[in-house]
Every structure is written in structure tokens, then in C-alpha cells.
Amino acid sequence: MVTTSLPADRLRSTLLGGAIGDALGHPLENLNLAQIRAAHGTEGLTDISPLLITDDTQMTLFSFEGLMLADVDNEMSSVYNAYRRWLATQEQGQPSPGATGLAAQEWLYVRRGPGQACLTGLRQTDHAQVVNPDAKGCGTVMRAAPFGLFDHSPDDAFLLAAKCARFTHGHPTAAVSAGVLARLVSLLTRGHDLNDAVRECLRLLTYDVPSAGETRLAMREAVKAARQSTPSPEAVEMLGGGWVAEEALSIAVYCALVSDTAEEALLLAANHSGDSDSTAAICGNLLGAAGRKLPETWAATVEGRRTIDRLVAEATGSLN
Ligand SMILES: [Mg+2]
Structure with a gap:
């Protein structure tokens, strides 16, 4: 079995941070900055209830379940099977009779903007097949945090996330951007601080990973922006819209680096013209992995909280 030695609270905060960011960004995904300010004031959205998650968190939970159920060396097929169960949640109205685990949970069968590449890629039944060769949407990154949460080395976490990105994109x-998020989560949950973890990933992208140019450039831009700019939606938008993988990663890293509190980082990552739910979800994963204190009310009330608690209990063997 693939195991995790991380404490339950760190697993939980990584998943919860992502879910909170996803839910904060959800109502903003299709609004530009002017529309966000017209609807929510100059500060943008600062709170919302209920906090409803989207496909980003749904797929992240299935990544987690796929890894948790895997045997060592068959992680890829286990994650692929988990994503096929996610696909069924998007194509069937309700759980099949006899479904277990996440596939048995009716609340996951709601469609909240699933990405086209994720849907079409997973409709292929052979996971060794190349699908969507030009797709580089952020759908690979927003689901990749769990690859850093099990007992794989940071390098193996990178590789697994990158390989599983190919199921859809x-x-x-x-693939590289998904690998970087997994590696960042792996390093952060093992005690590195964010600056250190980002530096370590940039070193890897410079010397050891082919086809890493776009991701490396986007990460460098995030670090530069965090050094030079005052946090603002305009500074976020200089990094792009986050619809593509490397920009989503870059925005999430920038917001986590430049903010003093988790609340500030999550709101910065959500309030911009781009792919708000994904950028804020990825930022939330980073904050939770780094052990930053998540706002309590959001953590207690975000949709899926009970499912996250149960998955973490199963993964750490503390389920009664
Ligand atoms: Mg979404």
C-alpha cells in the first residue's frame, strides 16, 4: 500500500486550503476585475456563504483517493481509475448501486465547470494513449497537490503528478507545472519554507527537467513580482490569467509569497480577471501544505469538509 507519514492536520489543511480557495474563486471565475469590483466593491469579494467547491476540489479528492488506494508501483493506474470514477460523477446523475468511497457520495455528482480536456481525456479507456496533445490548461495543476502528500520523495511526487497529468493534457x-505543485507540497509538508521550496523547484527546472522552459519562466516571474510589487489584482494579472498551467501555478505561488496571512493570500488569488477558482485553489493547497493558519469559519463550513476529514482519517489509519 502507498502510505503517508504526514500528520493528519497537515493532510487536512492542504486539502481544506484548496477547497476554500476553490469556493472563494467559484463565483468570480467568469468575471473580469471591473465586474468583480462592480459586484463586490473596490476590495472585491471578501467573504461568501455557502462556500461551494468546483471541479478543482472534486478532482483533487479523487487524486487523493487514487493514491490512497494504490499499491506501490501501481499508483498511475490507481489514479487513472479514480479519475474515471470522477468522470462518472460528471456523466451520471447519481451513484451506481454498490458504489463505494467517493463514488458513493451523491454531493460529488454535481457539475461545476469540469474542464473539457479532463472530460475528453478520461473518456479514452487506455491510459497509455496520448490525448489532447496541445492541451496545457490548469486542470492538471489544480488536482496535483495530493501527489505531494504520500510517502514518495519530492522527486517521485513530481514524476507521478507529471505522468498522471498526461491522462488528460x-x-x-x-505535466511539468503539475509536477512542480506536487513537489512544492512535498517539500512544504516536510518542513521547507515556501521561499526555500520555490528556489529548490527552480533549480530542478533549470537543470534536470526537459521541456520546463515555460514553467520556469512563470515561476521566476512570480518570485520577481513578490519581491517588487505591492499585492494587488493588477500585479496578479501581470502574471497572466491562470487559464493555462504555468500561469495558474505562478499566480498561486505569487499570492502565497507576497501575503502576510492565509486570508489575504486566498482573496488575492481569487479576485482577478482570470481563472479565479483554480488559482485560489492551488494557492490554498500551498498555504495548507505550509501549515499557514486557515480562517476557521471558512475551514469549518466549506463544502466537502466531512469528506476531507474522512479521507484523511482513512489515509492515516485513524478511522474508527
Ligand atoms: Mg473549477
């Missing part, structure tokens, strides 16, 4: 940048 064929562009190398989609």
Missing part, C-alpha cells in the same frame, strides 16, 4: 508544460 498532452502538452509538456501541463
Whole structure:
């Protein structure tokens, strides 16, 4: 079995941070900055209830379940099977009779903007097949945090996330950016601080990973922006819209680096013209992995909280 030695609270905060960011960004995904300010004031959205998650968190939970159920050396097929169960949640109205685990949970059968590449890629029944060769949407990154949460080395976490990105997105940048998020989560949950973890990933991208140019550039831009700019939506938008993998990673890293509190980082990552739910979800994963204190009310009330608690209990063997 693939195991995790991380404490339950760190697993939980990584998943919860992502879910909170996803839910904060959800109502903003299709609004530009002017529309966000017209709807929510100059500060943008600062709170919302209920906090409803989207496909980003749904797929992240299935990544986690796929890894948790895997045997060592068959992680890829176990994650693929988990993503096929996610696909069924998007194509069937309700759980099949006899379904178990996440596939048995009716609340996951709601469709909240699933990505086209994720849907079409997973409709292929052979996971060795190349799919969507030009796709580099952020759908690979937003689901990749769990790859850093099990007992794989940071390098193996990178590789697994990058390989599993290919189930849906064929562009190398989609794979590399997903690998970087997994590696960052792996390093953060093992005690590195964010600056250190980002530096370590940049070193890897410079010397050891082919086809890493776009991701490396986007990460460098995030670090530069965090040094030079005052946090603002305009500074976020200089990094792009986050619809593609490397920009989503870059925005999430920038917001986590530049903010003093988790609340500030999550709101910065959500309030911009781009792919708000994904950028804020990825940022939340980083904050939770780093052990930053998540706002309590959001953590207690975000949709899926009970499911996250149960998955973490199963993964750590503390389920009664
Ligand atoms: Mg989404």
C-alpha cells in the first residue's frame, strides 16, 4: 500500500486550503476585475456563504483517493481509475448501486465547470494513449497537490503528478507545472519554507527537467513580482490569467509569497480577471501544505469538509 507519514492536520489543511480557495474563486471565475469590483466593491469579494467547491476540489479528492488506494508501483493506474470514477460523477446523475468511497457520495455528482480536456481525456479507456496533445490548461495543476502528500520523495511526487497529468493534457508544460505543485507540497509538508521550496523547484527546472522552459519562466516571474510589487489584482494579472498551467501555478505561488496571512493570500488569488477558482485553489493547497493558519469559519463550513476529514482519517489509519 502507498502510505503517508504526514500528520493528519497537515493532510487536512492542504486539502481544506484548496477547497476554500476553490469556493472563494467559484463565483468570480467568469468575471473580469471591473465586474468583480462592480459586484463586490473596490476590495472585491471578501467573504461568501455557502462556500461551494468546483471541479478543482472534486478532482483533487479523487487524486487523493487514487493514491490512497494504490499499491506501490501501481499508483498511475490507481489514479487513472479514480479519475474515471470522477468522470462518472460528471456523466451520471447519481451513484451506481454498490458504489463505494467517493463514488458513493451523491454531493460529488454535481457539475461545476469540469474542464473539457479532463472530460475528453478520461473518456479514452487506455491510459497509455496520448490525448489532447496541445492541451496545457490548469486542470492538471489544480488536482496535483495530493501527489505531494504520500510517502514518495519530492522527486517521485513530481514524476507521478507529471505522468498522471498526461491522462488528460498532452502538452509538456501541463505535466511539468503539475509536477512542480506536487513537489512544492512535498517539500512544504516536510518542513521547507515556501521561499526555500520555490528556489529548490527552480533549480530542478533549470537543470534536470526537459521541456520546463515555460514553467520556469512563470515561476521566476512570480518570485520577481513578490519581491517588487505591492499585492494587488493588477500585479496578479501581470502574471497572466491562470487559464493555462504555468500561469495558474505562478499566480498561486505569487499570492502565497507576497501575503502576510492565509486570508489575504486566498482573496488575492481569487479576485482577478482570470481563472479565479483554480488559482485560489492551488494557492490554498500551498498555504495548507505550509501549515499557514486557515480562517476557521471558512475551514469549518466549506463544502466537502466531512469528506476531507474522512479521507484523511482513512489515509492515516485513524478511522474508527
Ligand atoms: Mg473549477
